[in-house]
Amino acid sequence: MKKSILSALKRKSDLFVSGESISNELGISRTAVWKHIKALREEGYDIESVHKKGYRLLSCPDILTLEEIEEYLTTDFIGRNVYYFDSLSSTNNKAKEMALKEKEGTIIIAEEQTKGRGRLGRNWVSPKGKGIWMSIILKPDMIPSEVAKLTLIGAAAINRGLEAMGINSYIKWPNDILIEDKKVCGILTEMSCELNMINYVIMGIGINVNLDKEDFNRELKDKATSLKLVTGKKIDRKRLIGNILNHLENLYIPFKERGDISKTIRISREKSILIGREIRVITGDKELIGKALSIDDEGQLVVEFKDGRVEKVFSGEVSIRGLKGY
Ligand code: BTX
Numbered sequence: 001m002k003k004s005i006l007s008a009l010k011r012k013s014d015l016f017v018s019g020e021s022i023s024n025e026l027g028i029s030r031t032a033v034w035k036h037i038k039a040l041r042e043e044g045y046d047i048e049s050v051h052k053k054g055y056r057l058l059s060c061p062d063i064l065t066l067e068e069i070e071e072y073l074t075t076d077f078i079g080r081n082v083y084y085f086d087s088l089s090s091t092n093n094k095a096k097e098m099a100l101k102e103k104e105g106t107i108i109i110a111e112e113q114t115k116g117r118g119r120l121g122r123n124w125v126s127p128k129g130k131g132i133w134m135s136i137i138l139k140p141d142m143i144p145s146e147v148a149k150l151t152l153i154g155a156a157a158i159n160r161g162l163e164a165m166g167i168n169s170y171i172k173w174p175n176d177i178l179i180e181d182k183k184v185c186g187i188l189t190e191m192s193c194e195l196n197m198i199n200y201v202i203m204g205i206g207i208n209v210n211l212d213k214e215d216f217n218r219e220l221k222d223k224a225t226s227l228k229l230v231t232g233k234k235i236d237r238k239r240l241i242g243n244i245l246n247h248l249e250n251l252y253i254p255f256k257e258r259g260d261i262s263k264t265i266r267i268s269r270e271k272s273i274l275i276g277r278e279i280r281v282i283t284g285d286k287e288l289i290g291k292a293l294s295i296d297d298e299g300q301l302v303v304e305f306k307d308g309r310v311e312k313v314f315s316g317e318v319s320i321r322g323l324k325g326y
Helices: 002-011 019-026 030-042 066-072 091-101 144-163 227-231 237-258 262-270
Strands: 046-050 054-059 082-088 107-113 131-138 170-172 176-179 182-193 198-208 278-283 286-295 301-305 310-313 317-320
Touching: 002 019, 002 030, 002 054, 002 066, 019 030, 019 054, 030 046, 066 082, 066 237, 082 091, 091 107, 091 131, 091 182, 091 198, 131 237, 144 170, 144 176, 144 182, 144 198, 144 237, 144 262, 237 262, 262 286
Parallel strands: 082 107
Antiparallel strands: 046 054, 107 131, 131 198, 170 176, 176 182, 182 198, 278 286, 278 317, 286 301, 301 310
16 A cells, blocks of 8 residues: 555656545545555655645655666566565575575565675675665576576676666676776575576675775775765666666576577676686686686686686686786
8 A cells, every 4th residue: 555655656756646636546544645654754755745735755765675666677577576674684595585485586685784695605795775785586497507607697787787877897707797996796696406407596686886985894995896986976776776687687588598698698708807817716725827818608718727728617716816806
């Protein structure tokens, strides 16, 4: 009901809607309308009420509920079911708890994470209200070894979503997005599978949107940045989520239906920060130095090592030589 009232107010944008018309349209009492208006105000909606005129929506809060992001979505299923939390330990953990019974495309968003995770048990800084900390539940019908490609699809979608906001970024294969050589976003893809089938995949995306300098601790201040810091202005998180999810669905569908990742690969190559650079490849406790030559059609990084061997790296840790922390 609260959602219907909000839609009625949004439909009229800056005009008044009378309490009577809302109560007639929805078949509820005027007192009930008032109660829902009060609840909306508590969520941060600025609603003016004027005697004999009714209610007028003055502004919406900067929150990432479905009601707030859906006007930016053109997707069929990704982001059409949203679970929104004020605080979670990790959206990936929550998504895992829910994944089996939720439909594909469901997303879990939190305003803050108290134990946000990176790869290999590393920590992901996720301060309240300043980023996009979300996990997307996907259920592709394919063999588990294909899952690494989903991270590339996620990275390409984020790159395109940022571009739609006028922000240029680079992809550090396989799971980071960099701007000005600093990390602005990371992807953590996790899955549950049987020998030959995937039960579900959780694509966790963390984007530093409106973080300020003081949100980054000493370890991060030289190697991480936010969209606000690089553009010098506050970025609309709702529009950004919409752009990313729209691109994600466009890139995901051909992959899910036909195994086609050609468009993702094109973006990964065009926006790669690694190709042509000296890199370190870390596998287990081994570290090798080489030059990133290209990304092949399967999404593997082609590296020429110091001894002249040319090999494909499918997943793993890669850092750029000479760049702090990368
Ligand atoms: P990663 O292992 O590639 O990167 C983790 C490393 O990045 C950390 O060790 C630290 O050096 C650095 N780091 C930590 N926080 C930040 C930050 N906010 N910005 C830039 N650098 C940082 C990358 O793992 C994958 C991160 C995924 C995060 C999302 S958020 C939603 C979802 N839920 C969850 O718990 N994780 C994912």
